[in-house]
Amino acid sequence: MRTTSVGVVRIATKGPGDVSGLMTMIDSGAIDPNDILAVLGKTEGNGGVNDFTREYAVAALCTALAPHLRLSPQEVEHRIAFVMSGGTEGVLSPHITVFTRSRADQGTAGVAGKRLSIGMAHTRDFLPEELGRSAQIAETARAVKAAMGDAGIADPADVHFVQIKCPLLTSDRIEAAGARGNKTATTSAYGSMAYSRGASALGVAVALGEIAPDIRDEDVLRSHDLFSSVASTSSGIELMHNVVIVLGNSASSASEFEIGHAVMTDAIDSAAVIAALSSVGLGIAPQATAGRELVNIFAKAEAAPNGSVRGFRHTMLEDTDISSTRHARAAVGGLIGGLAGTGAVYVSGGAEHQGPPGGGPVAVIARLPD
Structure with missing residues (x-):
């Protein structure tokens, strides 16, 4: 129903x-x-x-x-x-x-297949010393499962994108932890963004069964083989909890939209972007496939931590003028924009544990024909 x-x-x-x-x-x-x-x-x-x-x-x-x-x-x-x-x-x-x-109105009886569904959940507020550590991972995993329930999605395979807004550390928050006799994962406010993003992404991977739940604090930002294929996390100063949004397809939805995804292995993985478009029945620009219409593309981007892309050295991590996250957003945004035919796509930088190192998930939402 x-x-x-x-x-x-x-x-x-x-x-x-x-x-x-x-x-x-x-x-x-x-x-x-x-x-x-x-x-x-x-x-x-x-x-x-x-x-x-x-x-x-x-x-x-x-x-x-x-x-x-x-x-x-x-x-x-x-x-x-x-x-x-x-x-x-x-x-x-x-x-x-x-x-x-x-x-859903009563005129949806003829709708077939699983359609776009969305669910939302929140974690509790975190202490500064919990950011980037197992507490954030476990709480995020719980919230992802709650958001799946809110979306009417039971099968993790039907989850195609999990967007999370997570906190970061400031000097005041670091000092507050120290006053309690606790140390934070890092004393760098900028570095804390990566820790928070990474721990949140690992929480998604645990919730969806992509990795085992026995994650240690020291795995965050170090065990690059541990990642989620659908997580997209973004750090901000304006909150101290995680906001979790699950996007997937559900038989309980009568939406006129559908979502699919693929995983980019690096910043120039055009094949993955094409596969993501194909997963919802679209081709590369101009998209005119069976009356389907591109709504938006959501992707993560990061500079490969090993300093190279397909064997050639990149300088994104060595540029002291421009942050590597800005380089990565521009590169991946240009690639996706060219294939999608628009620059109005959602590309977020900082893909720690969000897809393989140097890569990241890419999800596509399409409007289906009437």
Whole structure:
């Protein structure tokens, strides 16, 4: 029985505070604000610790949605999952992707196959000394399973993308841990982003049975053979817990959309991007396959930690002017943009334990024919 209907729309933005596109769709009735479950966005910041475009974008969206939902902006932020990924280097274009979920209407009896479904869950707040360690892994695994239940997905094989927003360390948080006699995984705020992303990704892998649950603290950022093929994690200063969004296909969904994925083995793996497009019945640009329409592509990118791509040396890790995550986003964004025919794709940097070293998952959402 089809119980839910999931919608997804990509909206271009003129800046991190631009909500005009979303408000236009709400005013026209194209989007019911009460149905919004999650918003994933790309903002034109630097993607680092001091990337305040993420918080600015969330604040603008919460303020704009508050009157429509009859809630305070703070209540909106607790009700809707906002995941902003900073950094639109190269051809990447700032945009938001809005996911809605509502009850399926009675006219969905003819819907066949599994369709796009979405679920959400939160972990508890973490102590600073728990970030990048087994506590974060275990709590994330629990939240992923809860989000799968919320999405109506029982089989891990039907999960195609797990987006997580996770915390990072600041000097105040590191000092607070020290005052309790505890040490954090790192004393670098920037380095903590990788620890948090990596531990969160390992939590996804544990929840989906991709790896065994006996992960040690020292495996984080060291055991590169341990990874999830569907995890996408992004660190931010604005929270101390993990927000987990599971995207997959479910027989309980009457959505007109479908999601599939593949795994890039390195930053120039065009075959994987083509395979991800093919998994939802699409070809490379221009996509005109059986009336199907590309909605968005979600991918992770990182500079290969061994310093080479297919035997040739890269300099992304040695550039003291530009962060390697910015290099990687630009490279992978250009590759995917060329194959997709658009730069308005969601490419997030920092793929620790998210796909094999130097690679990462790539998921595609397509609208199906009427």
